[in-house]
C-alpha cells in the first residue's frame with residue numbers, strides 16, 4: 001500500500017488490464033500475499049493471476065455480454081481526437097462515432113454527420129434522423145436502440161458537402177472495425193456514398209438498390225438516404241420496398257402500411 005509502481009510496470013499493467021477488459025473481464029483480485037509486481041509477472045507467464053471475482057457470474061456469459069461494448073470502446077479510444085484527415089480542421093465540433101445496440105442484427109450506415117449530429121455527437125438526430133427513426137419504428141416495428149447506426153465518416157464536412165474519396169478512405173477503417181465487432185446480420189447502406197464506399201463500385205442508386213450484396217460475411221442492402229427522401233418523398237415507396245426485403249431477411253413480420 002502506498003508504494004508507487006515503476007512507470008514501465010504501470011504501463012504494462014494498464015495494457016494488460018485493457019486486454020482483459022477487451023475479453024470482458026473487469027474485476028480483478030490479488031492472491032493473498034502476492035505483490036502487484038508478482039501479479040503482473042504472473043500475468044506475463046499466463047498463470048492466471050487475474051480471475052473474475054464473482055463466482056455467480058459465468059466467465060463465458062460475462063465475456064460474451066461485454067466483449068462488443070468493450071471493443072467498440074477501444075475503437076473509440078483509438079480514434080481519439082482524430083486529425084487523420086482534413087475534416088478535423090474544417091469546423092467539426094466533435095467526432096460522431098455511432099450509436100445503438102452493440103449486438104444489433106441490423107446496422108444502418110449513412111454518409112456523414114450533419115449540423116445536428118455534429119452538435120449532439122450522435123448520428124441521424126436531425127430531420128433525416130427523425131425519418132430514419134420513423135422507418136425503423138413505424139416501418140420495421142423495431143426500436144432505434146435495437147439497431148446500430150453509424151456513418152462512413154465521423155466528422156461533419158463543411159456545409160454538408162459530399163465527403164471526398166480520400167476522407168472516406170481514411171475514416172472508413174474505423175467503421176470496418178465497428179462492423180467486425182457488431183457482426184450484424186444485415187447492413188443497410190443509406191445513399192450512394194455509403195453504398196459506393198462499402199461496395200467499392202460506381203453505380204447509380206437504381207442499379208444498386210433491390211438486391212443483396214455479400215459484404216465481409218454480412219448481407220448488405222442499399223436504399224435511399226433519408227435526407228434524399230425528405231427532398232423527394234415520392235421515393236419513399238421504393239425505400240419501403242427495400243426495407244421489406246431487409247425485414248424478410250431478418251424474419252420480421254411485414255405490416256401492410258407504409259412509412260409516410
Ligand code: SF4
Pocket residue numbers: 079082083084085086087088095153154155167170171
Ligand atoms: S473524418 Fe474520420 S479520419 Fe477524418 S478527422 Fe474525422 S475521425 Fe479522423
